[in-house]
Amino acid sequence: MAEKGGRQLRHTEGESNTSQARLAWIDKNAGAKSRPLLKRDADAFLHQSLSSPCVATIAKADGIWIEDTDGRRFMDFHGNSVHHIGYAHPRLTAAIKRQIDGLSFSPRRFTNEVSVELAETLGAIAPGDLSKVLFTTGGSDANEVALRIARAATGRFKTVSFWDAFHGAGFGAASVGGEATFRSHIAGPLLPGSEHVAPFNCYHCAYGHSGPQSCGLACAKMVEFALEREGDVAAVIAEPMRAVPTVPPPGYWRAVREACNRHGALLIMDEIPTGLGKTGRMFAFEHDDFVPDIVTLGKSLGGGILPIAAVIARRDLDVCGDFAIGHYTHEKNPVTARAALTTLEIIRDEGLVERSAELGQHALARLSEFAETAPVIGDVRGRGLMFGVEIVADRETRQPDPELAEKIYYHCLDAGLSFKISAGNVLTLSPPLVISRGDLDKALTIVETAIQECSA
Numbered sequence: 001m002a003e004k005g006g007r008q009l010r011h012t013e014g015e016s017n018t019s020q021a022r023l024a025w026i027d028k029n030a031g032a033k034s035r036p037l038l039k040r041d042a043d044a045f046l047h048q049s050l051s052s053p054c055v056a057t058i059a060k061a062d063g064i065w066i067e068d069t070d071g072r073r074f075m076d077f078h079g080n081s082v083h084h085i086g087y088a089h090p091r092l093t094a095a096i097k098r099q100i101d102g103l104s105f106s107p108r109r110f111t112n113e114v115s116v117e118l119a120e121t122l123g124a125i126a127p128g129d130l131s132k133v134l135f136t137t138g139g140s141d142a143n144e145v146a147l148r149i150a151r152a153a154t155g156r157f158k159t160v161s162f163w164d165a166f167h168g169a170g171f172g173a174a175s176v177g178g179e180a181t182f183r184s185h186i187a188g189p190l191l192p193g194s195e196h197v198a199p200f201n202c203y204h205c206a207y208g209h210s211g212p213q214s215c216g217l218a219c220a221k222m223v224e225f226a227l228e229r230e231g232d233v234a235a236v237i238a239e240p241m242r243a244v245p246t247v248p249p250p251g252y253w254r255a256v257r258e259a260c261n262r263h264g265a266l267l268i269m270d271e272i273p274t275g276l277g278k279t280g281r282m283f284a285f286e287h288d289d290f291v292p293d294i295v296t297l298g299k300s301l302g303g304g305i306l307p308i309a310a311v312i313a314r315r316d317l318d319v320c321g322d323f324a325i326g327h328y329t330h331e332k333n334p335v336t337a338r339a340a341l342t343t344l345e346i347i348r349d350e351g352l353v354e355r356s357a358e359l360g361q362h363a364l365a366r367l368s369e370f371a372e373t374a375p376v377i378g379d380v381r382g383r384g385l386m387f388g389v390e391i392v393a394d395r396e397t398r399q400p401d402p403e404l405a406e407k408i409y410y411h412c413l414d415a416g417l418s419f420k421i422s423a424g425n426v427l428t429l430s431p432p433l434v435i436s437r438g439d440l441d442k443a444l445t446i447v448e449t450a451i452q453e454c455s456a
């Protein structure tokens with residue numbers, strides 16, 4: 001929670017950057033070189049929640065590690081979800097340098113080999129008929145392109161999306177997002193027709209159920225309820241698994257897919273943080289045995305170096321040819337395309353999707369076993385290398401304990417592990433897919449020790 005002009009804003013996406021605990025950590029830990037840079041940063045940048053002012057500086061990023069300007073090193077278990085292949089992967093940096101020396105830009109009206117190859121490769125990787133592609137610079141823009149396609153294809157404009165969701169900072173993306181810090185108070189008015197429903201969240205079910213065994217998929221039924229009552233919804237847009245993280249109950253997406261089919265709405269999967277192997281499958285929706293109509297990718301697509309995002313639509317959704325739907329300056333930038341293409345090659349050649357599944361299983365098993373000895377852990381959940389530990393004051397009532405979560409977080413930071421807190425009390429752990437099992441175990445030991453020491 002953060003206090004803003006007398007209002008309490010709940011941050012689903014990360015911990016407060018103005019809390020007393022944050023200021024105390026900086027006061028105690030910032031080194032001689034970091035301190036003045038943090039101050040210059042706070043003076044130079046517009047302040048906003050979840051980012052500036054910052055907690056630390058960064059001078060180097062390599063593999064799973066980041067290092068501050070005083071030489072203090074952290075394993076990065078957040079990385080804005082860009083670092084699937086680790087930072088500064090040598091194969092990627094070499095490919096980018098070669099591309100810059102070859103062709104460095106492609107103005108509109110001209111195409112280039114590498115951009116076409118990337119579009120073809122994404123079309124080949126994506127299942128079903130998902131094979132028509134458009135690139136943008138960021139994920140927010142990619143989601144807005146997807147929404148435009150849905151409008152054109154259906155002749156409708158309404159959307160159904162989740163409370164608590166994040167789909168980007170643009171006005172369109174924030175309209176389908178569901179978090180106050182991006183959409184309320186200073187942000188409005190947003191897009192009309194952006195309807196919201198409660199998300200799947202089995203541990204804190206908005207409908208009051210204790211778990212998927214007994215709920216009859218109430219949350220999926222509410223999506224259909226909204227589609228049916230509105231009667232003219234263009235698209236349902238959501239993350240297949242929430243990156244905060246929350247995992248859908250079995251059968252959820254099949255039910256929503258069928259509801260979309262019944263009511264003529266497209267299903268758009270925002271795979272911007274979850275795609276490209278993070279969850280142990282190339283696309284997170286592949287866990288749930290359905291194919292959406294449009295998918296968006298971003299973040300890790302640029303290999304943790306360059307910004308590029310993509311929309312992959314069903315071939316027959318190529319219906320906007322007379323209009324401009326993603327007129328972005330860097331649409332076919334050969335350097336960002338090369339970064340993406342090489343990242344996909346690295347993911348394939350290093351077996352990172354399988355690795356994510358295997359290491360994720362290990363991490364979840366180890367943390368679940370540890371949870372039996374730690375009553376402050378209410379839930380351990382995730383898929384692949386996107387997992388979380390929910391810190392609670394009371395296991396029976398599932399009452400969150402944000403103060404303890406924050407204490408644990410700063411304890412971990414002290415011990416050299418960086419991650420973020422989601423929804424106030426969920427330690428959100430999202431390591432690069434290239435992490436060794438040894439380093440993963442070291443990080444899990446840091447988390448377990450912090451939980452033990454902070455809750456003693």
Ligand SMILES: Cc1ncc(COP(=O)(O)O)c(C=O)c1O
Pocket residue numbers: 137138139140141143166167168169239243270272273298299309
């Ligand atoms: C699920 C999801 N969608 C969209 C975005 C927006 O991506 P970008 O910051 O590249 O605009 C994010 C970024 O965090 C995200 O997590």
